[in-house]
Amino acid sequence: MDPGHPQYEAERDGPFADVVPGLYEQADRIVGETLEKLDEETLLVVMSDHGFTSWRRSFHLNSWLRDNGYLAVRDP
Numbered sequence: 001m002d003p004g005h006p007q008y009e010a011e012r013d014g015p016f017a018d019v020v021p022g023l024y025e026q027a028d029r030i031v032g033e034t035l036e037k038l039d040e041e042t043l044l045v046v047m048s049d050h051g052f053t054s055w056r057r058s059f060h061l062n063s064w065l066r067d068n069g070y071l072a073v074r075d076p
Contacts, residue, residue, distance in 0.1 A: 002054045005054050005056070006056065031044070031046055
């Protein structure tokens with residue numbers, strides 16, 4: 001998928017190598033079709049909570065919240 005990623009293995013791409021780019025093309029087409037239906041006064045906002053770059057590390061929000069005193073766990 002991403003030849004620059006440290007865990008990239010070309011042999012794993014196989015028949016699925018074009019799946020994600022194809023999904024991006026489909027999403028782009030849907031956004032384009034939607035924009036054509038909107039008037040000039042309408043603002044379309046498309047956002048995502050992930051996918052801005054390749055994944056190279058993780059962040060566990062609940063662990064951070066707990067470790068910094070923002071989250072407490074109790075036994076019911």
